[in-house]
Amino acid sequence: MLGFLEKVRDYTKEAVSAAKYLFDGLSVTFDHMRRRPVTVQYPYEKLIPSERYRGRIHYEFDKCIACEVCVRVCPINLPVVDWVMNKETKKKELRNYSIDFGACIFCGNCVEYCPTNCLSMTEEYELAAFDRHSLNYDNVALGRLPTSVTSDPSVRPLRELAYLPEGIMDPHDLPPNQKRAGKLPTQIIKELQEEISQGKDTVDSTDMVPNKSNSTN
Numbered sequence: 001m002l003g004f005l006e007k008v009r010d011y012t013k014e015a016v017s018a019a020k021y022l023f024d025g026l027s028v029t030f031d032h033m034r035r036r037p038v039t040v041q042y043p044y045e046k047l048i049p050s051e052r053y054r055g056r057i058h059y060e061f062d063k064c065i066a067c068e069v070c071v072r073v074c075p076i077n078l079p080v081v082d083w084v085m086n087k088e089t090k091k092k093e094l095r096n097y098s099i100d101f102g103a104c105i106f107c108g109n110c111v112e113y114c115p116t117n118c119l120s121m122t123e124e125y126e127l128a129a130f131d132r133h134s135l136n137y138d139n140v141a142l143g144r145l146p147t148s149v150t151s152d153p154s155v156r157p158l159r160e161l162a163y164l165p166e167g168i169m170d171p172h173d174l175p176p177n178q179k180r181a182g183k184l185p186t187q188i189i190k191e192l193q194e195e196i197s198q199g200k201d202t203v204d205s206t207d208m209v210p211n212k213s214n215s216t217n
Contacts, residue, residue, distance in 0.1 A: 045156045046149045049123040054106045056124040057099060059142035063118035066092040070110035070119065078104055099142060101127050102135035122146030 040047055049055065066083040082096040111119045124146045129135055149157045 040158060043155065045158055046152075048149050048157050049125070052121075053123045053125075054108050054121045056101070056122050056127060056146060057104075057111065057142060058120045058122050058144075058146055059097060059099075059139060060118040061094070061097065061139050061143055063116045064094050064097060065116055066094045067115060069113050069115060073109040073113045075105065075107060075109070076103060079110060097139040097142065098136055100136040102132050123148065 066081055068081050070079045071077055071081060078099060080096070080098045081094070082098075083092045083094045085091075086093050106121075108121055111121050126147075127135065149155060
């Protein structure tokens, strides 16, 4: 009889633990059901990248002086700078410049340390290819102007999902008259400036109030 009761107790413990794990899983599911959707119908819809997004590198051949600073600061010595020395002018003449995006980690060091600003990061992130060798961009491919999400008529650009209005689940057709769940950087700066101006006004008003003790004397 005692063994039977122990088996019943063990079975009850396992049933309770199984129900607890099931409840935990369902709680996560129900919690995600009331959240805003984050799925974007790519490639027909695309999110607008941030201002400092590090995408494909844009290269301007005319500005490059073949100093090879980008090669020295690159963690993997990736850029290939092909130049020859002009004996008459005693200056470097650039022949070719290439970057292999199949190995690039998009750290942005080459853009940051370039003395002539001939390199810049773009918002272009669609670099998939069937052949790995096609990811090796020469100076002609690097000089191509970057594609913009907002100027592409075949896609629908979406705003940041964190800035959706409160209570709105669909990121399309945002009503402009509703309060946003998050604040844009411009709105935060404007509020900070208003708070600073209000603080100055209160300080000036307190300085203008005369001291009662001095007035009575």
